[in-house]
Amino acid sequence: MNIDSIQNGVVLDHIQAGKSMDIYKYLHLDQLDCSVAIIKNVRSGRMGKKDIIKIDSPLEVDVDVLGYIDDKITVNIIRDGARTEKRRLQPPKKLVNIIRCKNPRCITVAEPQLDAVFLLSDPEKHVYRCAYCDTAKGKKSF
Amino acid sequence: MPRNIIDVTDLSVEEIDELIATAEDILANPAKYQDACAHRQLATLFFEPSTRTRLSFESAMLALGGGVLGFSEAASSSTAKGETVGDTVHTVSCYADIIAMRHPKEGAPYAAAQFSEVPIINAGDGGHNHPTQTLTDLLTIHREKGRLDGFTIGFCGDLKFGRTVHSLVNALSRYEKVKFVLISPAELKLPRYVKEEALKKRGIPYKQTESLEEVMPELDILYMTRVQRERFFNEEDYLRLKDSYILTPEKLETAKQDLSILHPLPRVNEIAVAVDKDPRAAYWKQVKNGKFIRMALIMKLLDIRV
Numbered sequence: 018m019n020i021d022s023i024q025n026g027v028v029l030d031h032i033q034a035g036k037s038m039d040i041y042k043y044l045h046l047d048q049l050d051c052s053v054a055i056i057k058n059v060r061s062g063r064m065g066k067k068d069i070i071k072i073d074s075p076l077e078v079d080v081d082v083l084g085y086i087d088d089k090i091t092v093n094i095i096r097d098g099a100r101t102e103k104r105r106l107q108p109p110k111k112l113v114n115i116i117r118c119k120n121p122r123c124i125t126v127a128e129p130q131l132d133a134v135f136l137l138s139d140p141e142k143h144v145y146r147c148a149y150c151d152t153a154k155g156k157k158s159f
Numbered sequence: 160m161p162r163n164i165i166d167v168t169d170l171s172v173e174e175i176d177e178l179i180a181t182a183e184d185i186l187a188n189p190a191k192y193q194d195a196c197a198h199r200q201l202a203t204l205f206f207e208p209s210t211r212t213r214l215s216f217e218s219a220m221l222a223l224g225g226g227v228l229g230f231s232e233a234a235s236s237s238t239a240k241g242e243t244v245g246d247t248v249h250t251v252s253c254y255a256d257i258i259a260m261r262h263p264k265e266g267a268p269y270a271a272a273q274f275s276e277v278p279i280i281n282a283g284d285g286g287h288n289h290p291t292q293t294l295t296d297l298l299t300i301h302r303e304k305g306r307l308d309g310f311t312i313g314f315c316g317d318l319k320f321g322r323t324v325h326s327l328v329n330a331l332s333r334y335e336k337v338k339f340v341l342i343s344p345a346e347l348k349l350p351r352y353v354k355e356e357a358l359k360k361r362g363i364p365y366k367q368t369e370s371l372e373e374v375m376p377e378l379d380i381l382y383m384t385r386v387q388r389e390r391f392f393n394e395e396d397y398l399r400l401k402d403s404y405i406l407t408p409e410k411l412e413t414a415k416q417d418l419s420i421l422h423p424l425p426r427v428n429e430i431a432v433a434v435d436k437d438p439r440a441a442y443w444k445q446v447k448n449g450k451f452i453r454m455a456l457i458m459k460l461l462d463i464r465v
Contacts, residue, residue: 122285125266128243130271138356146352150287151264153352 026051027078028093028100029070034058036087037068043082043115049074081109085116085145110137112145116154121149161278162460165269167290167330174203174459175330178294179301181455189222195458195465196225202255203229204247205282206238206262211424211446212282212291216259219453228255245274253274257460259291278460286320286387292423293326294456295449300380302448303419303441307331311377313340315404316384316429318349323423325353332357337363340374344403346396347386371404376413381406383422383429383442407431411439421445444452 037055046053051074061067084106085088090152094102112135118125125131134148145154164170201220205213217227221416230236237247244262248271249375251258258275260268261282268281283289301307312331313326318341328349331337339358341349348367358365368374386401405428422430422442432441
């Protein structure tokens with residue numbers, strides 16, 4: 018299968034196999050006018066299988082969303098057909114309006130116009146807690 | 160940005176010690192503080208009913224020479240017309256110098272703090288947090304034991320929805336050599352996140368049991384709680400669990416002579432009235448202490464020194 022190389026854009030590599038559509042959705046890539054290639058189940062020496070997303074536009078990627086979904090993803094910035102930067106991700110300390118609290122007693126459920134704020138409480142286990150009510154939300158529930 | 164107290168951990172251990180010292184000084188020299196907050200206004204915004212917390216805040220501000228305004232139920236505020244917490248608090252912060260707020264929804268004071276131009280004190284948000292009750296509890300323990308470290312404390316009753324328990328466990332986990340005994344039915348255990356964040360992460364020992372009698376001789380402090388009807392979605396569950404633990408003089412026979420019995424009140428029947436006469440009952444002193452620690456907190460947040 019041939020996927021053309023991109024000249025100026027972003028390549029998201031080392032995506033856990035099967036998760037590329039989640040990333041497509043949360044980065045709102047459907048709203049882009051440029052070419053976007055989603056390559057699933059690519060063989061990988063390190064991961065066995067992985068997904069890759071190629072975006073043919075110099076887009077500023079929301080690394081907070083990516084870091085929350087999977088901090089093993091690498092973000093490659095491509096300029097004039099060559100990789101100019103490779104960004105490694107970290108779980109962000111704060112998530113704003115990326116996920117919402119599901120605790121029916123939380124004020125953000127009663128007043129959905131409030132910003133949904135989650136804070137990283139356990140970096141090892143990747144646990145986030147609602148800043149309002151402390152309800153936990155892990156990566157798996159994404 | 161004004162300083163807010165949403166969670167008791169918004170205060171450092173040093174600040175809590177300082178508040179306790181101020182409260183002790185107020186108790187010893189009330190006249191010295193009688194005009195400390197003259198011409199300042201406290202707004203008490205109670206979206207949920209309360210006797211002790213609202214009146215103790217109001218009594219505290221009046222004893223400091225300040226004024227009070229506010230409402231005691233959501234029905235008598237613009238909330239009944241659909242106003243958001245943010246808009247209500249934004250409005251009130253134009254009229255008051257400091258706000259004490261109780262709300263049935265968890266996190267409402269955190270939301271309010273984003274819209275307020277004056278300090279917000281969380282006076283209880285659903286089953287989540289109640290930091291000024293915790294400060295009251297800490298002052299009471301300090302007055303009863305003369306210290307905040309090196310004792311065994313048992314929490315008994317509804318440890319799941321009991322916000323006072325969550326806050327006090329958090330606060331005491333920052334002091335040295337405090338042992339925790341958690342006494343509850345299986346359905347009302349302390350939430351896992353409180354155990355993990357406050358106890359496990361810090362390597363603090365704790366014991367869980369369903370039997371109050373079994374652990375009674377170990378305790379230096381017994382913190383009783385009420386099973387709260389308003390926290391249950393299901394009436395059947397409430398009726399099944401409400402009488403899980405009732406403290407009686409007979410159950411206290413194996414307790415230490417210097418045990419201190421605390422309860423955030425109101426009680427229903429979980430402490431028999433006969434226990435009130437026992438010198439180890441500290442819950443009425445706890446009510447009184449609530450006013451003085453709130454006086455100290457109001458002064459701190461308004462940056463008033465006497």
